[in-house]
Amino acid sequence: MSIAETLVQNLRHLAQRTGLARASSYRLFDIELKQRIPLSPSLARFVFTGPEVARMCTMAPDQRVKLLFPSADGLPPQLPHEGDWLKTRRALEAEHRPPMRTYTIRALRREALEVDVDFVLHGETGPASTWATHARPGDRLQMVAPDGEFPGTPGGYEWRPPEGIRHVLLIGDETALPAIAGILEELAIWPDRPNAQAFIEVPHETDRLELRCAPEAQVNWLPRDSGGWRHGQGMIRAAKELATLPEARQQPGKPQKIKEVDIDTQILWDLARPADNGFYAWVAGESAAVMAIRRHWVGELGMDRRALSFMGYWRLGRALD
Incomplete structure (x- = not known):
C-alpha cells in the first residue's frame, strides 16, 4: 500500500470512529489560487490552497475532479456546502450558474494545504481557459473532489492495472x-x-x-x-x-x-x-x-x-x- 493510500485509510478509520463519515464520496471545497507556474507555451500549473484541502484525497494519478468557474456575471462560484450542491447549481439562472469542467489532480499535499491542477492554455475560448488566461493569486474557485473522510472508495479514476503487469x-x-x-x-x-x-x-x-x-x-x-x-x-x-x-x-x-x-x-x-x-x-x-x-x-x-x-x-x- 502506498503512503497516500495509507493516509487515506487512516482518515477513513478516524471518520468511522468519530462518526464523521459522509454519505457522498465527493464534496465541495473552497479553494483559491496560490501560485501560477508556467510549464510550456500551452501548459501551466495552478497551485490551489484552502483550509479544507487537508480533507481532500486522491487515489490514483488520473484522479478526476470538477472545477467550478466564475459565472457569466463575473462572480466567483459560491455554491453552498450543505445539501445537494449539484441540484442548487442546476436551479440557478444561466447568468449566475458557475460553469463546471473536469480536471485531473496533478499533486496533492494535504499537510501544506496545496493541490496542483495543470491547465491547457488555449486563449479565451471558453470559461475555463478564459479564467486560466487571466487568473492571478487570490482568485477563488470551488472544486468537487474526493472526501478523505468517506469510508469507501471514492471512484473517479481509471488507472487500475492488474498486479504484476508486464x-x-x-x-x-x-x-x-x-x-x-x-x-x-x-x-x-x-x-x-x-x-x-x-x-x-x-x-x-x-x-x-x-x-x-x-x-x-x-x-x-x-x-x-x-x-x-x-x-x-x-x-x-x-x-x-x-x-x-x-x-x-x-x-x-x-x-x-x-x-x-x-x-x-x-x-x-x-x-x-x-x-x-x-x-x-x-x-x-x-x-x-x-x-x-x-x-x-x-x-x-x-x-x-x-x-x-x-x-x-x-x-x-x-x-x-
Missing part, C-alpha cells in the same frame, strides 16, 4: 498529459517495473516536458505543429504504427463487434477489466481520436478489449459540462 501502453493528448505524467512517476517507484511506453500528442514542439519516469520508460512526444497534424492524428498514428502491441495480436485476427458511441451526445468511457497481467493500455484524449483507436484495436485487430481503457476526455467543438 507491459503498459499510455496514449493521450495534452488533456491527458497530467495523468500520464503521474502514471509514469508511479511506475518509476514500483519494485518490479513493467515495460512502459507513452505517446503524448501536444500542440507544439516546445510543449515537451521533462517527466520523472523510469530510465527504461519510452516517452514519445508527438507535436502537432511539427507533424502537420490535426487534433488526434498523432494519437492515432501512435496506436497504428508506433506502439508495441501484444505479439499474439499483431496480425488481424477475429475482428470483434464493438458498440459504437455517439460521441457528439455521449461520453466515450470503455474501461479495462484485465484477465491477465501481460498487457494493459490506457488511452485518453479527444473523443474522435480515442474512438478511432478503439475501432482499430478491437474491431480490426481483434485485441482483447478487457486489457484496454478508452476515455474520451473532450470532444472537439463541444463543451462537456
Whole structure:
C-alpha cells in the first residue's frame, strides 16, 4: 500500500470512529489560487490552497475532479456546502450558474494545504481557459473532489492495472498529459517495473516536458505543429504504427463487434477489466481520436478489449459540462 493510500485509510478509520463519515464520496471545497507556474507555451500549473484541502484525497494519478468557474456575471462560484450542491447549481439562472469542467489532480499535499491542477492554455475560448488566461493569486474557485473522510472508495479514476503487469501502453493528448505524467512517476517507484511506453500528442514542439519516469520508460512526444497534424492524428498514428502491441495480436485476427458511441451526445468511457497481467493500455484524449483507436484495436485487430481503457476526455467543438 502506498503512503497516500495509507493516509487515506487512516482518515477513513478516524471518520468511522468519530462518526464523521459522509454519505457522498465527493464534496465541495473552497479553494483559491496560490501560485501560477508556467510549464510550456500551452501548459501551466495552478497551485490551489484552502483550509479544507487537508480533507481532500486522491487515489490514483488520473484522479478526476470538477472545477467550478466564475459565472457569466463575473462572480466567483459560491455554491453552498450543505445539501445537494449539484441540484442548487442546476436551479440557478444561466447568468449566475458557475460553469463546471473536469480536471485531473496533478499533486496533492494535504499537510501544506496545496493541490496542483495543470491547465491547457488555449486563449479565451471558453470559461475555463478564459479564467486560466487571466487568473492571478487570490482568485477563488470551488472544486468537487474526493472526501478523505468517506469510508469507501471514492471512484473517479481509471488507472487500475492488474498486479504484476508486464507491459503498459499510455496514449493521450495534452488533456491527458497530467495523468500520464503521474502514471509514469508511479511506475518509476514500483519494485518490479513493467515495460512502459507513452505517446503524448501536444500542440507544439516546445510543449515537451521533462517527466520523472523510469530510465527504461519510452516517452514519445508527438507535436502537432511539427507533424502537420490535426487534433488526434498523432494519437492515432501512435496506436497504428508506433506502439508495441501484444505479439499474439499483431496480425488481424477475429475482428470483434464493438458498440459504437455517439460521441457528439455521449461520453466515450470503455474501461479495462484485465484477465491477465501481460498487457494493459490506457488511452485518453479527444473523443474522435480515442474512438478511432478503439475501432482499430478491437474491431480490426481483434485485441482483447478487457486489457484496454478508452476515455474520451473532450470532444472537439463541444463543451462537456
